[in-house]
Amino acid sequence: xxxxxxxxxxxxxxxxxxxxxxxxxxxxxxxxxxxxxxxxxxxxxxxxxxxxxxxxxxxxxxxxxxxxxxxxxxxxxxxxxxxxxxxxxxxxxxxxxxxxxxxxxxxxxxxxxxxxxxxxxxxxxxxxxxxxxxxxxxxxxxxxxxxxxxxxxxxxxxxxxxxxxxxxxxxxxxxxxxxxxxxxxxxxxxxxxxxxxxxxxxxxxxxxxxxxxxxxxxxxxxxxxxxxxxxxxxxxxxxxxxxxxxxxxxxxxxxxxxxxxxxxxxxxxxxxxxxxxxxxxxxxxxxxxxxxxxxxxxxxxxxxxxxxxxxxxxxxxxxxxxxxxxxxxxxxxxxxxxxxxx
Amino acid sequence: xxxxxxxxxxxxxxxxxxxxxxxxxxxxxxxxxxxxxxxxxxxxxxxxxxxxxxxxxxxxxxxxxxxxxxxxxxxxxxxxxxxxxxxxxxxxxxxxxxxxxxxxxxxxxxxxxxxxxxxxxxxxxxxxxxxxxxxxxxxxxxxxxxxxxxxxxxxxxxxxxxxxxxxxxxxxxxxxxxxxxxxxxxxxxxx
Numbered sequence: 001x002x003x004x005x006x007x008x009x010x011x012x013x014x015x016x017x018x019x020x021x022x023x024x025x026x027x028x029x030x031x032x033x034x035x036x037x038x039x040x041x042x043x044x045x046x047x048x049x050x051x052x053x054x055x056x057x058x059x060x061x062x063x064x065x066x067x068x069x070x071x072x073x074x075x076x077x078x079x080x081x082x083x084x085x086x087x088x089x090x091x092x093x094x095x096x097x098x099x100x101x102x103x104x105x106x107x108x109x110x111x112x113x114x115x116x117x118x119x120x121x122x123x124x125x126x127x128x129x130x131x132x133x134x135x136x137x138x139x140x141x142x143x144x145x146x147x148x149x150x151x152x153x154x155x156x157x158x159x160x161x162x163x164x165x166x167x168x169x170x171x172x173x174x175x176x177x178x179x180x181x182x183x184x185x186x187x188x189x190x191x192x193x194x195x196x197x198x199x200x201x202x203x204x205x206x207x208x209x210x211x212x213x214x215x216x217x218x219x220x221x222x223x224x225x226x227x228x229x230x231x232x233x234x235x236x237x238x239x240x241x242x243x244x245x246x247x248x249x250x251x252x253x254x255x256x257x258x259x260x261x262x263x264x265x266x267x268x269x270x271x272x273x274x275x276x277x278x279x280x281x282x283x284x285x286x287x288x289x290x291x292x293x294x295x296x297x298x299x300x301x302x303x304x305x306x307x308x309x310x311x312x313x314x315x316x317x318x319x320x321x322x323x324x325x326x327x328x329x330x331x332x333x334x335x336x337x338x339x340x341x342x
Numbered sequence: 343x344x345x346x347x348x349x350x351x352x353x354x355x356x357x358x359x360x361x362x363x364x365x366x367x368x369x370x371x372x373x374x375x376x377x378x379x380x381x382x383x384x385x386x387x388x389x390x391x392x393x394x395x396x397x398x399x400x401x402x403x404x405x406x407x408x409x410x411x412x413x414x415x416x417x418x419x420x421x422x423x424x425x426x427x428x429x430x431x432x433x434x435x436x437x438x439x440x441x442x443x444x445x446x447x448x449x450x451x452x453x454x455x456x457x458x459x460x461x462x463x464x465x466x467x468x469x470x471x472x473x474x475x476x477x478x479x480x481x482x483x484x485x486x487x488x489x490x491x492x493x494x495x496x497x498x499x500x501x502x503x504x505x506x507x508x509x510x511x512x513x514x515x516x517x518x519x520x521x522x523x524x525x526x527x528x529x530x531x532x533x
Contacts, residue, residue: 062375065375066374066375067379067382097380098380099380099381099384100380100381101381101384101385102381103385104379104381104382106379106382107381107382107385110382110385110386110389111385111389114389114392114393117393117397118393118396118397118400118401121397121400121401121402122396122397122400122401124401124405125400125401125402125403125404125405126400126404128404128405128407128408128409129404129407129408131408132404132407132408132411132412135415137412138405138408142405145401145405146405146408146409149401149402149405149406150405150409153406169402169406170394170397170398170402171394173397173402174390174393174394174397174398175390177393177397178389178390178393194386197379197382198375198376198377198378199377199378199379199380199382199383199386200382200383200386202378202383203382203383203386203387203390204386204390207387207390271375
């Protein structure tokens with residue numbers, strides 16, 4: 001039964017990959033770099049040299065990766081896309097702080113991915129509950145999600161978090177699914193990767209940091225202080241004092257490097273993947289320029305498209321991998337600080 | 343418990359965008375890859391907390407519960423199977439013991455039957471012997487009685503014969519002069 005669920009889960013992943021990759025490829029030559037392409041075509045009539053100059057100055061990679069106040073939706077018009085300006089709200093002042101809560105592109109993506117994730121998992125949860133009420137094993141989609149959650153819970157989170165770690169399971173799973181759905185949504189055409197924004201990943205890492213420290217406080221009690229102030233018990237005071245003096249900053253630093261690495265890893269992986277894809281797509285236009293927009297340029301575009309497809313497949317894997325790593329390392333860090341009691 | 347963790351963490355996390363915003367105050371900076379964004383941080387936090395509660399309540403909870411219920415059912419089934427097997431083994435042993443007992447019983451019955459038959463045979467033989475003996479005894483007694491009777495008869499016959507013979511003898515001796523004299527004497531007394 002378990003293996004069957006694993007197979008379904010694998011099928012789901014493959015389906016997601018297919019869904020994500022195929023429209024991405026279809027859209028490539030037109031949608032993403034459309035401002036450039038249309039400009040280039042417009043300029044092509046005037047002369048190849050001027051077009052090249054105009055194109056060279058246009059950056060279409062960074063605006064795609066960075067946050068903005070617009071979202072792009074599919075549109076059966078010029079460039080097959082339409083930019084929608086998001087509303088701008090007046091910043092909120094909380095004491096000395098100014099908080100601009102206007103929905104940006106990444107906020108919208110984050111909410112959308114969270115909504116999709118919640119929907120998928122709640123549906124699976126209902127399926128599992130129904131199965132339980134009917135006294136039969138969970139089947140189909142809910143079974144696949146159940147197998148995934150069960151695997152993460154029993155084989156990844158619980159062994160790493162340590163004894164009586166059940167209460168940290170929902171936290172780790174939430175981090176996993178939130179990151180996973182944000183990562184996957186970023187691979188869908190017209191969408192953006194919220195987890196490719198350092199603000200999102202650092203918030204997640206901050207939450208992980210708090211969770212780790214609170215787990216330490218709960219497990220160690222007063223001895224939690226020892227995770228900040230290094231104080232070896234089995235050494236004479238004369239040795240202990242300088243060691244403590246040297247090691248305490250290291251201990252404190254190591255507390256912050258862990259979540260910092262979490263934030264940077266996720267952000268860098270997601271951003272790098274997108275930059276790689278966009279750079280490969282940019283090669284279409286570089287070839288077009290080099291071949292003077294002749295029909296051969298269309299033929300040459302096959303190579304970047306093929307490469308992009310491969311990278312996109314890799315990106316789907318990375319989307320799962322990074323979500324998994326974030327969750328795994330959070331579990332490991334929670335386990336570490338809880339273990340340091342013994 | 344994790345809810346407590348989160349409420350505590352909310353305070354700390356709120357500090358993070360504060361630091362970020364401190365730099366951002368004033369003119370809107372040109373966004374870069376590493377530009378911090380307080381609004382987005384706030385939204386991330388909200389989304390995470392919302393997801394945490396929704397998923398814990400409606401997804402992880404029921405799924406874990408379903409799995410646990412199934413595990414319990416499985417454990418129960420295994421336990422039941424073990425109990426059933428034990429009961430079956432007990433039953434089998436019981437039956438075997440019963441069969442063994444029945445076989446013993448049968449053996450006993452056969453042995454008893456044989457003994458009874460033996461005894462019966464012996465007693466019948468005894469009876470026959472006794473009857474035979476009785477018959478013999480009776481025959482012997484009859485023979486004895488007959489002999490006594492026969493002897494008595496013989497004796498009587500012999501007496502008769504003897505008397506007859508004696509009569510003959512007497513009759514023959516009647517001419518004797520002495521006898522005549524005797525009779526005449528006798529007759530003389532009568533007169």
